[in-house]
Amino acid sequence: MLHCVYHPIYSQLVLPPSHGFPITKYRHLRDHLLATLPGQHLQWHQPTPLSPTEIQRCHSPEYSRAFLENRLDAKAIRRMGFPWSQTLVERTLTSVSGTCLTAHLALEHGLALHLSGGYHHAHFDFGSGYCVFNDLVLAAEQALSQPGVERVLIFDLDVHHGDGTAALCASRPEIITCSVHCESNFPSRKPPSDLDFPLEKGVGDQSYLQTVDQALTLALRLHSPDLVIFDAGVDVHKGDRLGHLEVSDEGLRQREQLVLSRCMDGAIPLACVIGGGYDRDPDSLTRRHAQLFQTAFTLG
Numbered sequence: 067m068l069h070c071v072y073h074p075i076y077s078q079l080v081l082p083p084s085h086g087f088p089i090t091k092y093r094h095l096r097d098h099l100l101a102t103l104p105g106q107h108l109q110w111h112q113p114t115p116l117s118p119t120e121i122q123r124c125h126s127p128e129y130s131r132a133f134l135e136n137r138l139d140a141k142a143i144r145r146m147g148f149p150w151s152q153t154l155v156e157r158t159l160t161s162v163s164g165t166c167l168t169a170h171l172a173l174e175h176g177l178a179l180h181l182s183g184g185y186h187h188a189h190f191d192f193g194s195g196y197c198v199f200n201d202l203v204l205a206a207e208q209a210l211s212q213p214g215v216e217r218v219l220i221f222d223l224d225v226h227h228g229d230g231t232a233a234l235c236a237s238r239p240e241i242i243t244c245s246v247h248c249e250s251n252f253p254s255r256k257p258p259s260d261l262d263f264p265l266e267k268g269v270g271d272q273s274y275l276q277t278v279d280q281a282l283t284l285a286l287r288l289h290s291p292d293l294v295i296f297d298a299g300v301d302v303h304k305g306d307r308l309g310h311l312e313v314s315d316e317g318l319r320q321r322e323q324l325v326l327s328r329c330m331d332g333a334i335p336l337a338c339v340i341g342g343g344y345d346r347d348p349d350s351l352t353r354r355h356a357q358l359f360q361t362a363f364t365l366g
């Protein structure tokens with residue numbers, strides 16, 4: 067049984083036509099999975115919004131209240147990347163909660179997948195790059211409060227460096243951060259993760275997969291995590307407009323296979339989020355994100 071976490075609000079945000087974010091991709095992904103995977107093998111879970119108290123486990127009360135109450139200034143909103151709306155608040159609280167639920171389900175069942183998440187640019191007291199609150203760190207924090215969970219690895223393969231995650235976890239030794247990313251890409255300032263694997267522009271399948279293998283092997287061997295939270299951003303794909311890497315469809319498939327099989331073979335609970343992906347063609351983008359679920363289905 068594949069445990070999938072989804073809420074319709076993920077794609078219900080209304081954005082200006084000029085806005086570059088592919089907000090419909092969550093709904094398209096859900097529709098695609100319903101059409102291509104046998105329904106009796108999928109179990110759907112719907113998150114409820116996270117409480118402001120939970121948010122403040124990782125974010126400053128001033129910042130979280132300013133966001134929730136629409137008191138952020140224009141500069142902070144520009145940096146965050148989304149115009150403020152009540153729907154954005156609901157969507158944000160629901161989506162970060164979805165990653166927490168996914169981690170919870172992974173600890174219970176071994177594997178769970180979120181059709182959203184990966185807000186790794188969200189810092190303690192500001193949002194950035196389409197990220198408001200850091201779901202990865204919030205989910206890791208929640209997981210650490212469960213018995214038997216002493217170390218969580220955030221394994222971030224989104225093409226962009228997980229700067230918010232790295233900064234938030236600098237003082238959290240029980241959360242290990244590992245980022246494989248394109249060095250000449252957003253964000254310009256990259257606070258160090260526990261393990262960073264910067265790649266040059268134009269890297270293709272072979273060296274990309276070698277680096278991912280090396281990163282995961284090292285992270286698992288050094289830290290023996292009780293849970294892995296995998297940010298499976300597909301903006302590493304050669305067709306992505308924000309990526310600058312040259313990873314193919316087959317390269318992505320092999321990447322998902324590598325991460326999932328390594329964790330499953332090692333009996334390490336694995337919570338997956340879909341992360342970034344910005345192709346303007348909705349079908350290509352949906353197929354790229356869907357590979358994660360198809361791989362999980364095949365291995366499960």
Ligand SMILES: [Zn+2]
Pocket residue numbers: 224225226299301341342343
């Ligand atoms: Zn990204």
